[in-house]
Amino acid sequence: MVAQGVRYRVVIDQPALTEPGVIAETSESLRQGVEVRVVASLPIKLILADSELALVPLTGTPADEPCAVLLHRAGLLTAMDALFEVVWRHAHPLDELALGNPAAEDFAGTDADAPTALDRKILALMLAGLTDQAITAQLNLSLRTLQRRLRHLMDLAGVQSRMQLGWYAARHDWA
Known part of the structure; x- marks a missing residue:
């Protein structure tokens, strides 16, 4: 319909x-x-x-x-x-990107100062309120990989907490 x-x-x-x-x-x-x-x-x-x-x-x-x-x-x-x-x-x-499964190209970014496709999926699910365990299960990642990606994103955004990262991601159209 x-x-x-x-x-x-x-x-x-x-x-x-x-x-x-x-x-x-x-x-x-x-x-x-x-x-x-x-x-x-x-x-x-x-x-x-x-x-x-x-x-x-x-x-x-x-x-x-x-x-x-x-x-x-x-x-x-x-x-x-x-x-x-x-x-x-x-x-x-x-959005559909947030729910896709990660592929090898998700880890590669064209710009070192921008989030990768995988990073955007992580952020979208994080902003939707999913727990780390739920995000890792949905994206078929290890908890350590998720934590590394989040730390990298926090460094890119120049923030100290996940709350600040969520705010930054929303304001800069990262997710």
Whole structure:
């Protein structure tokens, strides 16, 4: 439907990115034109369609039968739409580069004073809030390689902390 002009916006929580297969699915969605953002946690799971319908899953325990509530034009639907917009504005955008797997060329840069493709992937996932362990798993890196790359980026940016690195990366379009 994206090819036919339908706009899809998706917000996922950080723990979802560590689930098997989610990175591949998300990367494919990004390639197809779906806009994806990440937050630390979601207040509720929700599917909205043109501010006309909403599907809200109801779950008790994992053993319960799946069920959901369908909302039509009503005050509750308006509230869910507003909630989505607030979460969307505060979520970190993901792009396809951030979710790709590192290749040999990711380690090579054309400019010694600029981040490599791998560095940009690391920064994008770091800015999305993933832990070091999740980043290493998603990019198939060792923890030591990740730490070396982050130290190199901090040196390039002239900063002393990861928070400063994140701020610098965002201000200089590194991620």
